[in-house]
Amino acid sequence: MTGNPDCKKKEHKMHMCALKAEGFDKKKPVKFMALTENPQYKCENCGAKANKAENLCKPVEL
Ligand SMILES: [Zn+2]
Numbered sequence: 001m002t003g004n005p006d007c008k009k010k011e012h013k014m015h016m017c018a019l020k021a022e023g024f025d026k027k028k029p030v031k032f033m034a035l036t037e038n039p040q041y042k043c044e045n046c047g048a049k050a051n052k053a054e055n056l057c058k059p060v061e062l
């Protein structure tokens with residue numbers, strides 16, 4: 001799958017790995033910022049930070 005071939009979750013298209021691989025941070029910077037403005041978790045796969053664990057493939061608490 002885009003950004004992380006190991007992620008089997010059906011929500012992967014909303015994960016930071018996939019969003020970054022698609023250029024979502026460039027195409028929709030405001031929406032992307034909203035997902036990352038108050039990060040509580042980071043992704044063990046790509047290192048991206050996010051407000052919610054549900055937006056990461058392998059969330060770990062910051
Ligand atoms: Zn990731």
Ligand SMILES: [Zn+2]
Pocket residue numbers: 004007008009011012013015017056057
């Ligand atoms: Zn994923």
